[in-house]
Structures are given as C-alpha cells and as structure tokens.
Amino acid sequence: xxxxxxxxxxxxxxxxxxxxxxxxxxxxxxxxxxxxTKEGCGNGECGACTVIVDQLAIxxxxxxAADVQGKQIQTIEGLAVHTGSLHPIQQSFVDNGGIQxxxxxxxxxxxxxxxxxxxxxxxxxxxxxxxxxxxxxxTGYVQILDSVxxxxxxxxxxxxxGAAAAKDPGTITxxxxxxxxxxxxx
Amino acid sequence: xxxxxxxxxxxxxxxxxxxAMGRAEYIQDVKLPGMLYGKILYSKYAHAKIxxxxxxxxxxxxxVHAVLTGKDIPPKMRMGFYKDxxxxxxxxxxxFRDEVAAVAAVSEQVAKxxxxxxxxxxxxxxxxxDPEAAMEKDATLVHEAHKTNxxxxxxxxxxxxxxxxEKDSAFVVEDRFTTTxxxxxxxxxxxxxxxxxxSDNLTVYSNTQIPSLAQKDFLETLGAMGLxxxxxxxxxxxIGGGFGSKLDTYAYxxxxxxxxxxxxKPVKILFDRKEEFEATSTRQPTVIYIRQGCDKEGHLxxxxxxxxxxxxxxxxxxxTTPSVMMMPITSLYRVPNVxxxxxxxxxxxxxSQAMRGYGNPQATFAIESCMDMLAQKxxxxxVAFRRINQNEPGDETPQGFKITSCGLAQCIDAVEKExxxxxxxxxxxxxxxxxxxxxxxxxxxxxxxxxxxxLKMDDYGRVDIFTGGTDMGQGLDNMIxxxxxxxxxxxxxxxxxxxxxxxxxxxxxxAHASRSTFVxxxxxxxxxxxxxxxxxxxxxxxxxxxxxxxxxxxxxxxVKNDPEKTMPVDKLLRKAHFSPGGTMLMAxxxxxxxxxxxxxxxxxxxxxxxxxxxxxxxxxxxxxxxxVLVKNYVAAHDVGRAINPMLxxxxxxxGVIMGLGxxxxxxxxxxxxxxxxxxxxxxxxxTAKDAVPIMAPVIETHDPDxxxxxxxxxxxxxxxxAPAVANAIYNAVGVRIKDLPITPEKxxxxxxxxxxxx
Ligand code: FES
Ligand code: FES
Numbered sequence: 001x002x003x004x005x006x007x008x009x010x011x012x013x014x015x016x017x018x019x020x021x022x023x024x025x026x027x028x029x030x031x032x033x034x035x036x037t038k039e040g041c042g043n044g045e046c047g048a049c050t051v052i053v054d055q056l057a058i059x060x061x062x063x064x065a066a067d068v069q070g071k072q073i074q075t076i077e078g079l080a081v082h083t084g085s086l087h088p089i090q091q092s093f094v095d096n097g098g099i100q101x102x103x104x105x106x107x108x109x110x111x112x113x114x115x116x117x118x119x120x121x122x123x124x125x126x127x128x129x130x131x132x133x134x135x136x137x138x139t140g141y142v143q144i145l146d147s148v149x150x151x152x153x154x155x156x157x158x159x160x161x162g163a164a165a166a167k168d169p170g171t172i173t174x175x176x177x178x179x180x181x182x183x184x185x186x
Numbered sequence: 187x188x189x190x191x192x193x194x195x196x197x198x199x200x201x202x203x204x205x206a207m208g209r210a211e212y213i214q215d216v217k218l219p220g221m222l223y224g225k226i227l228y229s230k231y232a233h234a235k236i237x238x239x240x241x242x243x244x245x246x247x248x249x250v251h252a253v254l255t256g257k258d259i260p261p262k263m264r265m266g267f268y269k270d271x272x273x274x275x276x277x278x279x280x281x282f283r284d285e286v287a288a289v290a291a292v293s294e295q296v297a298k299x300x301x302x303x304x305x306x307x308x309x310x311x312x313x314x315x316d317p318e319a320a321m322e323k324d325a326t327l328v329h330e331a332h333k334t335n336x337x338x339x340x341x342x343x344x345x346x347x348x349x350x351x352e353k354d355s356a357f358v359v360e361d362r363f364t365t366t367x368x369x370x371x372x373x374x375x376x377x378x379x380x381x382x383x384x385s386d387n388l389t390v391y392s393n394t395q396i397p398s399l400a401q402k403d404f405l406e407t408l409g410a411m412g413l414x415x416x417x418x419x420x421x422x423x424x425i426g427g428g429f430g431s432k433l434d435t436y437a438y439x440x441x442x443x444x445x446x447x448x449x450x451k452p453v454k455i456l457f458d459r460k461e462e463f464e465a466t467s468t469r470q471p472t473v474i475y476i477r478q479g480c481d482k483e484g485h486l487x488x489x490x491x492x493x494x495x496x497x498x499x500x501x502x503x504x505x506t507t508p509s510v511m512m513m514p515i516t517s518l519y520r521v522p523n524v525x526x527x528x529x530x531x532x533x534x535x536x537x538s539q540a541m542r543g544y545g546n547p548q549a550t551f552a553i554e555s556c557m558d559m560l561a562q563k564x565x566x567x568x569v570a571f572r573r574i575n576q577n578e579p580g581d582e583t584p585q586g587f588k589i590t591s592c593g594l595a596q597c598i599d600a601v602e603k604e605x606x607x608x609x610x611x612x613x614x615x616x617x618x619x620x621x622x623x624x625x626x627x628x629x630x631x632x633x634x635x636x637x638x639x640x641l642k643m644d645d646y647g648r649v650d651i652f653t654g655g656t657d658m659g660q661g662l663d664n665m666i667x668x669x670x671x672x673x674x675x676x677x678x679x680x681x682x683x684x685x686x687x688x689x690x691x692x693x694x695x696x697a698h699a700s701r702s703t704f705v706x707x708x709x710x711x712x713x714x715x716x717x718x719x720x721x722x723x724x725x726x727x728x729x730x731x732x733x734x735x736x737x738x739x740x741x742x743x744x745v746k747n748d749p750e751k752t753m754p755v756d757k758l759l760r761k762a763h764f765s766p767g768g769t770m771l772m773a774x775x776x777x778x779x780x781x782x783x784x785x786x787x788x789x790x791x792x793x794x795x796x797x798x799x800x801x802x803x804x805x806x807x808x809x810x811x812x813x814v815l816v817k818n819y820v821a822a823h824d825v826g827r828a829i830n831p832m833l834x835x836x837x838x839x840x841g842v843i844m845g846l847g848x849x850x851x852x853x854x855x856x857x858x859x860x861x862x863x864x865x866x867x868x869x870x871x872x873t874a875k876d877a878v879p880i881m882a883p884v885i886e887t888h889d890p891d892x893x894x895x896x897x898x899x900x901x902x903x904x905x906x907x908a909p910a911v912a913n914a915i916y917n918a919v920g921v922r923i924k925d926l927p928i929t930p931e932k933x934x935x936x937x938x939x940x941x942x943x944x
Contacts, residue, residue, distance in 0.1 A: 035215040036208015038426075040373045041459040045866035048373060076208035090206040094198045097832040100840065101659025102205030103212065103373040103426030131874035135866060137371050137427050138659050140843030141877040143836055 005069040010078025018065045025049045025060040027068075028075060036076035036106045040135065047134030050107035051075045057114035059133070076106035079113070088158070089113055089151040098147030100138035108134045112148040120156035124149060191739070192671040193894045196832035197678045200663045201424070210424040213377040213393045214456060221379065222251055224445050224455040225297035226438060227287040227304050228465065229279035232499075232534040232859030233313035233328070236277055236286065236306060243303040244289055249296035251449045253304070254441065255287045258448075260410040265403075265435060268337065268501035270329060273440040279308070280328050280499030281534050282860050283465045285437045290445040290453050315859055317496040317531040318473060328499055328532035335532040337497055341508035343788045345516065345584035346523030351488035355479030357564045362475050363552040364925045365908075367468040367854035368847070370541055371871060374426020376466055377456035380442040387417040388446075392439055393425040395432040395656050396696035397688050399632075403435040407443055420688045428658035429844075430540030431466055433698055434502045438465075463864030467539030468854055470504040470530075471496045474552040484566045484574045488523035491515055491552065497530040497537060504538025505530040507545030509631070510699075512788055514549045517583035517796075518623045519557075519575035524584050534859045540698060542841065543901045546624060547848060547908060551926065554620035554909030558916065568619055568913065569602055577623065577798065579887075586789040589796060591887035591897070593824030594621060597800035600822040600883040605802040608818060614809060615817065616918025619802045620906035626797035626826065626889070626897030628701035628779050630790075635701070636778030638692025639709040641670070641717050643771040645763055647741055647756030649676065651713065652684045654694025655706030660900055661833035662702045666710045668829050669893050673714035674721075675738030675755070692776065700797065700898030703829065705779060707893035712775030721771060724762045725753070779891070795889045797897045799823035801842070801906045805914040812934030814850060814915060816878040823882070826889035826897035834899060838882040841903015843872050849908035853927050 006015040009032075018027060025042075028034045028051070037060060040048030044062040051060045052074040079087040086094065089112050099105050108131060115122050115130035122130070127148045136144060204210050241253040256276025265271040275284050287304050291297040314320045314328065320335040328335055352358060379391040388408060394400045397420045404418045425432070438455045446453040457465065477490040497505050508528035516524045561571035576598065581589040598621070605617055628635045640652040651670055657663045667681035685691060694706065722733040725743045729736070729751045737746055744752035753761075762769050782790035804818040821838050828834045851870035855862040863869050888895035908926055916922045921936035 029214075034208075035211065038212070038374075039214060040375070041866055043459060043865060043867075046373065046459075076206075080207050086203060086206060090203070093206050094202040097196075097199070097836045099199055099202040099205050100661070100836055101373065101425060101427045102201070102210050103659075105205050106208040109206065128874045128877060133873075135371075135373060135871055135873060137373050137429070137844070137871070138840045139836055140839035140841070140880065141872075141874045142839040142880055143832075145874065145877060 003066065005066060007068045007070060008072040010074060020066055022065040023061055024051065024063040024065050024068055027065040028060060034075055034077050038103055038106055040103065047111060048104055048107040050110040050134065052110055052114050055114065055117065057111045074110070076109060079109070088154045089116065089148070092151035092154065093147040096147040096150055097143040098139065104134060104136040108136065108144055112151065116148070116152045116155055120152045120159060122152055190672055190894065192668045192678055193829050195668065195830065197664055197668060197830055199661055199833065200667055200683065212374050212426050213391060213423050214374065216379050216391050216423055216454065218379060218381060218452040221452040221454055222290040222292060222449055223294045223297045224288055224290045224442055224453045225301045226285050226441060226455065227301045229282055229284040229286055230306070231279060231308055231310050232282055233311040234279050234308035235311060236275065236279065237309050238307040239287065240305040241287065244300040247296065247300045247303060249292040250289055250300045251451070252290045252445055253287065253300065254444055254448070258444065263407060263410040263440070265437065265440065266501045267503070268505065271500040273437040273444070281536055283536055284499065285441065288441045288445060290449050313534040313859060315533050315535055317494050317533055320531045320533050321494070321529065328534060332532070337501065337505055337530040337532065339505060339530055341528035342526070343512065344525045348488045348490045348523045348525040351523040352479055355487040356482040357560060358477060358479040359556060359559045359563055360477040361556060361559065361924060362473065363555060364474070365472045365548045365551060366926055367471050367536070367856060368852045369463065369466065369468045369854050370427065370429040370431040371869070372427030372429065372431055375457040375459060375462040376436070376438065377454065378439045378442045379452055379454040380446040381452035382447055382450065386413050388443060389419045389421060390439065390443065391421045391423055393423060393432060394420065394435070395428045395658060395698065397422060397656065397691070398654060398693045399696055400435050401688050404443060407440050411447065422656065422686045425658035428697060429542045430544065430698065433540040433696060459866070460864045463854070463869065464861050467502055467504060467537055469541035470507050470538035470545065470548065472548045474548065476552045476556050478556045478560050480560055480564055484564050484571050486519055486521040486575050489515060489521045489553070490525045493528040495528060495530045496535055497532050498535045499532065500537045502537055502539045504540070509784065511545040511549035512585060513625065513792065514546055514553055514623055516585035517587050518550065518553060518621060519572070520577060520581065522584060535856055536861065542844060543905045544699070546622070546901070546905045547845070550620065550622055550906050551908045554906055555912050555922070555924065558913045559922070569598065572598055572619065572621060586791055587796065588791045590891070591795060591824070591826060591889040592798055593885035593887040594798040594800065596885045597798060597822040597824055600885065601800045601802040601820045604820040604881055604883065605804060605818065608804070614918055615804060615806045616914045616916070617802060617804050618910045618913030618915070618917055619800060620910040620913060622799045622902055622905040624797045624898070624902050624905060625699050625793035626704065627794040627891055628705045628781055629699040629793050630781035630783045631699070632695050634778055635695055635705065635781050636776055637694040637706045637709045638774065638776045639706070639713040640692055640774045641713040641772065643717065643759055645756065645760050647676065647680060647754065647759060649674065649681045650684060651681060651710055652691045653706050653710060654692045655685055655702045656697040657685055658697060660837060661830065662706060664833055665703045665707050665829050669707050669711050670714045672894065673711060674718055676741055700900040700902065702900070703896050704892055704898050705777060707896060709775050709777035711893045712777050713773045716773035716775060717771055720773065721758065725758055728761065794891045795897050797824060797899060797902055799902045799906065801910040803910045803914045805911065805918055807915055807918045807933060809919060809937055812930035812932070812937065814911070814928065814933060816846060819878055819880045821880060821882050821903060822885060823899055823902055824885040824887050825899045826892045827886050827895035828884050829894060829896050831884060834884065835882045837899050838903045839880050841901065842880050842907055845904035845907025846878070846911065847872050848904065848926060849911040850928050
C-alpha cells in the first residue's frame with residue numbers, strides 16, 4: 001500500500017509517497033539518495049544504519065518509514081550541511097583516528113550525537129554504553145571512544161561559553177528542526 | 187628529533203572527512219543506469235549430486251532477465267589457485283556454500299523471488315566433516331577425481347636434525363592445539379558490479395584487495411567465455427574493510443560478469459549479512475601437534491610441528507597458509523632444528539581464505555603456548571626464557587631468513603616494564619606474554635612482489651600520485667602522501683593519492699603480507715625522488731647553482747645558505763611548464779623488493795626485512811563462571827619507523843581487539859557443514875562495551891630498506907594475542923586451554939577438572 005507521509009529531514013520539511021513495508025533505511029538510501037546511512041546487517045545488529053529520530057538514536061533498518069510521520073530525522077548528511085564545516089563530533093573522529101574504513105562511521109557519529117546532545121559531559125562508561133550497538137571491525141574502538149570523549153569536552157566547553165549555537169552546526173539543525181515542529185527545547 | 191617534517195606526524199586520514207560526512211561511496215552505493223540485480227542460489231546440502239534442475243518458473247517471472255546454472259559455465263572456467271571451483275556447480279555440490287544457480291532481475295526483490303522459484307533435485311551423498319577422519323583410507327571422497335582428500339601441496343620441511351636434537355634436549359614438551367573457523371566480518375558486505383561496453387570490454391566494480399590480479403582472473407574468465415583480446419578495467423569503490431577477505435576473486439564476481447554479458451546490462455551482486463557469513467571465506471582451522479625442547483640453560487634445541495588443516499569443499503588461499511606458518515615455526519626465536527609437515531584436507535565444510543596474519547596466528551598460538559609450558563618445565567621465568575632465545579639483528583634463521591633490523595629485545599623490555607608496574611596481582615589475576623615475527627618488507631608469493639607508482643605535479647604545486655596499492659581503511663593513502671610530501675618538501679594535503687582504478691593505476695600484487703607501506707611506499711618514494719631530481723635540475727639552471735645546493739622544504743625550493751635565492755615550488759613548476767620547450771613534471775617508479783621465492787626446500791629470504799612484536803596481557807579469571815576479563819593489554823612492535831603514529835596505533839588497537847575476539851569469543855559454529863550463527867547476534871565480536879585498555883609502545887629500529895625506515899605493521903596486532911591470553915589464564919588459575927576460542931565454558935570445565943584432580 002502506498003501512502004504519503006510528511007516529516008522533517010535534517011531541518012527540511014519533506015513529504016513523500018512510501019510503501020507500507022519500507023524501512024526508514026530504504027527510504028533514505030534508495031528513495032531519497034542519502035547514501036551516508038549504511039547497511040551492515042539489515043537486522044538491528046550492527047548500528048551502521050543509525051539515525052536520530054526525535055533525539056533518539058535508532059536502527060533505521062528496523063524502523064518503518066511509515067512511523068516517521070510528523071517526526072524529526074537527523075542523518076549524517078545533516079550534521080555539516082548548514083555551515084559546510086564539520087560538526088565537532090565529525091571533526092573529532094577525523095582528528096583522533098576514529099575512522100579507518102569508515103563504514104561504521106556515520107552510525108557511530110549519530111549514536112554519539114544522540115548521547116552528547118543530551119549530555120556532552122558523558123563519561124567513558126556512558127559512551128561505551130551508547131555505542132554498544134555499533135560494531136566496528138577496524139579500530140578496536142579505542143580511538144572512537146577517544147573521539148567521542150574529546151568531542152564531548154568541546155561541546156560542553158562551547159555550551160559553557162554559551163556559544164553552542166554559533167559553534168555547533170548540529171545544534172543549529174536541532175533547534176531549527178524543533179522550532180519548525182513547534183516544539184520547545186529544554 | 188627525527189629530522190622530518192611530515193613523516194612521523196599524526197596527520198588525519200586523508201579521506202576521513204569525506205567518510206565522516208557520509209559521502210564516501212562504497213560498493214553498496216554504486217548504481218549504474220539500467221543496472222540489474224543478481225542473486226545466487228546456494229546448495230541445500232553439504233554433499234550431494236545434482237540430479238535435475240528446473241528454472242522455467244524463475245525465467246517466467248516478470249522482471250527476470252536471465253537465469254544461469256552450472257550448465258552455462260564455460261567448461262574451462264575454474265576459480266582459485268587449485269582450480270577446483272567453477273562459479274556455478276553443474277553435477278555435484280561439496281559444501282553448503284556451493285553456488286548452483288543465479289539470476290539477474292530488475293530489482294533485488296524480483297531476483298530473490300526468482301531464486302526461490304528455481305527447483306533443484308539432489309541425491310544426498312555421505313559427507314565428511316572432520317579433517318582427520320577425512321584422511322583415513324576409506325573416507326568419503328569430496329572430489330572423486332582427486333582420488334584422495336589430502337591436497338597435493340608440498341608443505342613439508344626439515345632443517346637440521348630434529349631427532350638428534352631431541353635426544354640431546356634436557357627438557358621436552360608436546361601437546362595438541364586446535365583453532366577453529368573465524369571470519370573477517372568486514373562491516374561492508376561483499377559485492378560487485380559488472381558491465382560490458384559495446385565492444386565487449388569489461389568493467390568490474392569490486393571491493394577487492396587485489397585489483398591487478400583480479401584483472402588477470404577476469405581476463406581468464408573472458409577467455410573462457412570466448413572473449414579473447416578484450417580489456418578489463420577494475421574499479422575499487424571505497425572499501426569497507428578487507429583483512430584478507432578480498433585477496434581472491436569469488437563466484438559472485440564471475441557470476442556478475444556472466445550475467446552482465448548475457449543481459450547486456452550492468453549487473454550488481456551485493457551480499458546481505460547472512461550471505462556474507464555463509465558464502466565468504468574463513469580463517470583456516472587447524473589441528474596442531476607440537477613438540478619443542480631446550481637444553482639445561484633454556485636454549486631451544488628443536489621444534490617439531492605436524493598440522494592438519496580443514497580445507498573445506500573447495501580451495502582458495504587458505505590452503506597456502508602453511509607457507510606463511512613456516513615463518514614463525516622456523517624463525518620465531520632462535521631454534522636450530524625444525525621440522526614441519528602440514529596437510530590440507532578436503533571436507534564438506536566451508537573453505538578458507540587469507541585472514542589477517544595468513545596462518546601466523548594459528549602457528550603462533552601453538553608455539554607461544556608451548557614456550558610457556560617449556561619454560562615452566564625448565565624452571566625458567568617465561569620472560570627470561572624468551573630473552574634467552576630472542577632473535578637478534580644479523581641472525582640467519584634455519585629457513586634462510588636474514589634478520590636485519592630487529593627490536594624484539596626492546597619489545598620484551600617495553601612490555602614487561604608496562605605490565606609489571608601496575609598494582610600487585612590479585613587472586614585470579616595473571617600475566618601472559620607472546621611474541622611474533624612477521625614479514626615486514628612484503629613477501630614474494632608471486633612472480634613479482636612489486637608495486638608501481640606514477641606521479642604528476644600541476645601548476646599549483648599539487649601532486650597526484652597513482653599507486654598500484656590498495657587502501658581499505660588501513661591508511662595506505664596517508665603513508666604514500668606523507669612519504670611523498672616529505673620527499674618533495676610539501677604538505678600531506680598537497681598530495682592526492684589515487685588507488686582506485688586499473689585504467690590509471692599501475693600494477694601491484696595486492697594488499698597482503700603487511701606489504702603496502704613498505705612496497706607501495708618505496709614505489710611512491712622512488713617516483714618522488716625522480717620528480718625531485720627533474721625539478722631540482724630545472725631549479726639549478728634557474729639559480730645557476732648545482733642541484734645538490736638546492737633544498738625543497740615548506741613548498742619552496744631554495745639555495746642552501748643563500749636565503750635570497752628561493753622560489754615557491756608552484757612558481758618553479760609554472761616556469762618549467764610555460765618556458766619555451768616547456769615541460770610538465772611527471773615521474774614513475776616500479777619497486778620490487780629483493781625478496782626471494784621459496785625454493786624447493788622452502789629455504790629463501792622471503793622478505794627483505796621482518797617485523798617483530800611482543801604482546802603482554804593481564805587478565806582476571808572468575809573461578810565461578812570461567813569468564814576472562816582483560817584488565818590491561820600492552821602490544822609493543824618494532825615497526826622500523828612510524829610514518830604516522832596515530833594510524834599505526836589504530837592498526838595495533840584494531841588488530842589486538844580482533845585478536846582478542848579470536849582468543850576469547852569468535853567462532854563460526856559449523857554443524858554437519860552448516861553454519862549455525864550467520865549473524866552478529868550469535869557470532870560474538872567485541873563491542874565498544876568490551877573495549878579494553880591497550881598500550882601500544884612503538885619501537886623504531888630504522889630499517890635500512892624501508893621507506894624512511896618503515897616496516898609493515900598491518901597484520902601483527904592480531905598475531906600473538908591468543909597465546910598471550912592463554913598464557914595469562916594459566917598464570918592466573920593454572921589451567922591451560924589449548925582450543926580456541928577460550929570460552930568461559932572451557933575455562934570453567936578446566937578449573938573443575940583441576941580441582942577434581944587436586
Ligand atoms: S544495518 Fe541496521 S543495525 Fe545493521
Ligand atoms: S572503521 Fe571500519 S568498521 Fe569501523
């Protein structure tokens with residue numbers, strides 16, 4: 001069955017026709033051409049397909065496209081788009097060796113973002129917990145955990161200086177999305 | 187310190203930003219106009235005759251463009267070095283992953299549906315799953331025409347006199363060790379897209395580690411199809427992990443080619459995760475019988491190893507891993523008398539391929555476990571025992587390996603220092619060590635061990651370098667960029683490394699044997715030196731000095747000791763380009779290290795240099811549950827020189843965690859030939875939650891042959907991990923686990939057994 005849904009994707013309102021059985025991953029990659037979200041298993045076991053739906057990191061391979069109606073979706077493509085420069089988490093992965101083959105990277109970064117948006121001061125244990133569903137075969141996780149920790153420190157510092165909106169394009173995206181959807185950021 | 191500007195810097199991986207933004211294109215992302223989707227039907231049985239096949243319902247399905255069966259395979263078309271594997275099987279299947287039919291259709295869904303409509307009738311045959319049973323006289327034959335299940339491969343050597351040495355030994359230990367199937371689990375699944383142009387020239391997109399040898403394989407396929415004299419172009423998208431899995435060409439690539447030719451359209455075959463587990467290759471499982479002895483002072487006297495390898499139903503590079511196992515067997519520590527005999531045996535299980543370490547992890551597991559057992563028997567501390575026997579620069583090993591740079595002694599010191607300075611061991615805690623030797627300067631396993639590089643510079647001081655080498659995430663792009671930038675006095679960001687297309691990149695034997703930094707690096711360095719020579723000759727004319735009086739640094743060419751005479755390199759390039767009879771800067775180089783092919787008795791200097799390392803681990807063993815917790819891990823490596831310490835550490839950390847998975851949790855569970863855990867839920871990889879503290883001390887021995895002194899380090903991180911863990915467990919609770927993986931069940935059973943005995 002085909003139906004039309006509307007949602008907010010990386011800050012932009014979108015309306016499109018979907019089939020009932022489509023996953024969000026299928027919608028993003030195959031229909032909307034957003035190839036940054038990866039499929040590593042299609043089964044909810046690897047985290048490569050992680051995107052953020054209403055501030056929660058989810059496996060888009062298990063999430064039905066129909067269920068994003070009225071929701072806000074962030075994908076990896078939405079992080080750097082508004083300023084052209086990398087989001088602090090992306091930059092930190094680049095600077096700290098958190099990226100080898102890169103196939104896990106978009107999912108890792110989205111899981112990290114969901115955590116750090118809530119708590120930029122998350123400690124290593126909390127980071128490990130948040131990334132536990134994201135498999136990486138290349139890095140042994142060491143530099144990924146370092147990347148997320150360093151990014152958190154920077155985001156916390158930015159917030160401390162009250163400069164989050166200026167320095168963090170991801171936060172801009174988040175806020176503008178929330179505003180569009182008529183919600184309030186707390 | 188090092189006197190270098192770019193070499194030794196922690197330059198972020200060149201493609202990291204692209205990957206961080208989700209813009210890198212992998213095989214999943216390749217979509218061509220008019221592309222069809224291929225799907226493969228696999229065998230239903232481990233061993234069976236194919237008695238009938240009906241493809242009519244699949245062909246009739248709307249959207250299906252072609253269905254192929256074993257009957258459509260050109261008669262001479264065989265994959266693998268042993269040539270026992272047609273891409274589709276016509277008469278009989280020898281394992282569950284045997285391909286029996288394939289379709290091409292307008293979408294994945296239609297292709298899947300079509301595959302399910304193919305009807306195959308089988309006559310089930312008795313099967314054999316245990317390699318030792320398969321060696322017995324009346325065992326079921328996996329390939330009748332082969333007449334025996336034992337492969338005709340020459341893995342046998344004897345240097346010195348093992349029997350005499352054993353008589354003279356003060357202490358001897360012997361035991362049996364086993365290792366099981368594990369698999370690469372690249373996060374990107376495998377796939378390929380094949381297409382023909384109007385003149386039947388072929389292009390294949392594939393995430394291969396061997397673009398040049400894949401090109402050769404595909405040319406053979408075209409030959410078998412009757413398409414002689416055609417061209418093959420191999421394009422590598424960004425590769426989502428390799429680890430050896432893509433060192434051969436596979437049925438899916440050849441099937442995509444056959445389908446593309448039949449349909450006259452691009453055809454893509456992309457594995458799903460289950461297929462990735464079931465239809466790609468594993469690390470070779472082994473049964474290892476080892477005897478090892480030493481004299482009263484603890485000097486090793488002999489090492490004697492007999493090995494049986496489960497070859498599975500077909501043959502890929504896994505069957506050649508004994509050639510690399512010879513390296514640790516003959517050359518890890520000074521051991522004067524060595525014997526080795528390995529048999530690869532057909533069974534109806536899945537078959538193996540190269541996987542990080544290429545046999546070295548299996549052999550080192552037995553050797554290093556046994557080293558601790560022997561040390562104990564001789565009453566010598568395990569670290570002291572290793573020092574007594576350590577390799578030294580200038581050694582020639584029994585196999586004829588000439589050890590040049592060797593930092594094994596420094597590695598032992600570094601690991602011992604880091605591991606013993608923590609808090610005292612608590613009850614249930616223990617420490618274990620294990621060392622490694624690996625080829626550090628490539629390995630001549632083919633007629634050439636070379637790699638080419640082509641370099642050009644533009645009017646703006648930028649470099650494009652086309653390398654035969656392959657980056658699959660390990661960081662070869664940075665190695666090349668940093669080496670070239672250092673030589674030409676540029677920045678890493680000035681260097682664009684192209685490694686993706688056989689139409690423009692020169693030949694390379696492949697990304698294996700930890701050879702890329704060394705071989706592709708030396709090729710790039712050679713091209714950069716030639717370019718520099720030309721540029722300096724031009725500059726020398728301009729400044730009216732000798733070329734030796736010029737330096738290239740900070741994007742500038744200047745006359746030594748004369749600060750007035752200086753010119754930005756881009757300006758110099760433009761001057762060269764736009765002067766009468768102008769010239770553009772281009773240079774090439776082909777580097778083939780002086781590595782030797784193995785002789786008849788396997789004696790040779792396999793690699794111009796060798797890498798060494800020592801791993802040490804502190805574990806806690808829960809005596810109630812058998813669970814092993816890694817408290818602290820130290821992995822020291824002699825890498826010659828770290829071109830980029832950050833990426834080097836990444837290789838070590840990634841290798842160690844992969845090695846810990848091998849030691850403690852990973853296993854492809856196969857029952858009667860069938861894989862029982864083809865998913866990430868049941869195949870136990872380490873996750874971020876299991877991440878352990880790892881230290882990676884780097885020992886720099888400045889290898890005389892390496893680019894800026896560097897040696898290979900891609901594989902070593904996962905080589906001695908399992909024996910280090912096994913030794914630590916023994917140190918902690920006094921039980922020795924000889925079968926990988928070391929699961930809590932095995933540890934607990936051994937502890938219970940031990941307490942029964944005492
Ligand atoms: S692709 Fe969604 S969890 Fe693996
Ligand atoms: S970088 Fe390759 S899977 Fe994480």
